[in-house]
Amino acid sequence: MDKWDVVIIGGGLAGYVASNYLARSKLSVLMLEKGKQVGGRARTTKIKGQYFNLGPHALYKKGKAWVILEELGIQLDGKRPKPDGILTGDNHEFIAPFSAIGVLTTHYLNWKEKVEWLAVLSEVIRVDVQKIAELTFCQWVTQTARSKKVQSLLFVLGRLSAYCHAPERVGAAVILSHLKSVLGGVIYLNGGWQTIIDQLHNQAVITGVQIQTHKTVEQITETSTDSLKVVLSDGEEILGRNVIYTAGPQELAGMLGKDEGAFFRNMIPVKGATLDIALTKLPRPKKLFAMDIRKPFYMSVHSACARLSEDKDNSVLHVFKYFHPDEKIDGTKVKEELEQFLEGIQPDWKDHVITSRYMPQITVNHRLPQIGDEFQLGSSTTEIPGLYIAGDWACPDLILAEGAASSAKRAAAEIIKNRMG
Incomplete structure (x- = not known):
């Protein structure tokens, strides 16, 4: 196509939500994903018959993302964990209130x-x-x-x-x-968050959205023909009447230049470490959720409420450490901390390991939400006409999947409104 109505940069949750709304309005949509797989942080990996999300994921039943996904016809299959568990601290366990x-x-x-x-x-x-x-x-x-x-x-x-x-x-x-x-309340999803992406992907393809992987965007520039030019790393140039950018804000800052990208460049990412584990059995089967009172540690057995293994008797759980933005991260030490935290809740868990995956530093959200951000993120438009933003960082009052879905719907709605008006 010589010129697309909308080019979406990034094939994660925000990109797919936006593409589904836009395609319903009969706009021509091209999605560009730099990786070999789509889905972003909503991907689920199958390892030895176990389904691992990228760390712990839960969907708010009363959240805006839930409403948006249902509006798009996405089936959300899973169960709600009980609002109980334990709190740990100073070598003590307490029932969580x-x-x-x-x-x-x-x-x-x-x-x-x-x-x-x-x-x-x-x-x-x-x-x-x-x-x-x-x-x-x-x-x-x-x-x-x-x-x-x-x-x-x-x-x-x-x-x-x-x-x-x-x-x-x-x-x-x-x-x-x-x-x-x-x-x-929240739910853990059967089969992991990949089930959301798969449904959004299928609907997008059916409605005519073109999806290309291995496409790295290096620059977004204005043209003299009422459109934007998206320049790829291999030299390919793509024209779009509108562009929705859903990838990381720091990368966008590099594409826009010093002045236009200053706010995006200064965003601080939220990071954490995750230890994702599948066990043949839980040493303490009633201990399904735990958080430390003083230290930033979390553990939850997600398979207690969702099908995350080919064997229903197996248990899939996540152990997580929340990082402070100023923390100096020692990956080896953090892994030991996570293992020790789990040992206190599920003693001898190592005797039952099927498989595990440790990621010492993952970006949970691209923006640490600080006071005043709402003034910069009040609209999905940017200083460049036709360029819109969406993603976990692009919503003034929400982050994570809530922010990604909400900002994506907002960007799509603004483009559709401008087209109609």
Whole structure:
């Protein structure tokens, strides 16, 4: 095609959501993915009959991504984990007060603290996030909760809901938006998140979207013909009336130049380490979820609620460490930390390993959400006419899959509106 209506750069969740909306409006759409596989961080890898997501993934049942995916006709098959588990700290285990029974039975809180905890959870549900846009999450927590233990629980839930381990730097509005959704429940998906990508891919192809892999974009420039030119690393040039960029913001900054890309260049990625493991059996089958109270560690057996193995008796779990943006990462040491954390919950787990995968440093989200970001991300348009942004970093009030799906729908809607208007 001489000129596409829309060229989408990046074949992850945002790219596929946008392409599906655009194709419904009969626009010609080309998607370019630099890797050999599409899906981005929503990919699922099958290893020895076990299905591994890229670290722990959960879909909010009350989130915007859920609504968008259902709107696109995507089947979301899985179960909701029970809101219980354990908290660890100082060589002790406590029942997590994340359910009514948990609040009543936990020894982590005394009765006065339990009353305060319930009041704080009620405040989380009621809070108007627009009114706390100028607060960091740490500031909001210390203003809302008096008890140090209640504050520690809020920090634990903040990490769980948004993967961010920098409460003194992240905006309270974004973290609480995600925390509200987490309290509404999550599901683990049968077959992993690849099932979402596969359905979006099939629908895109059926509706005429052209998808090309191994296509690395090096530059996006304006032309004199009311279009944008996308230049690939092999010298190929592609023309599009509109371009939606969904890959990393730092890469976009390099394509745009010093002035236009300054905001994108300064974004700080959210990172973590994941140990993905399949076991023939769980040494402690009732210990399915755990988080450390003071240290940024997480463990969850996702196969307890989702089919993630060809053998229903196997267990697939994820052990995760949330990194602070300033942390110096020693991959060998972090792996030992993750293994030790799991050992405390599932002793002798190494005797039952089928397969495992360790990734010492993965980008969980491309933007650490900070105060003021919303002013730069109020629209999917950029300074370059016809260039739109979408992705986990491109939504003013959401990150992760929530931000990716929401910003993708917004970008597609703006292009369709401009075409119609």
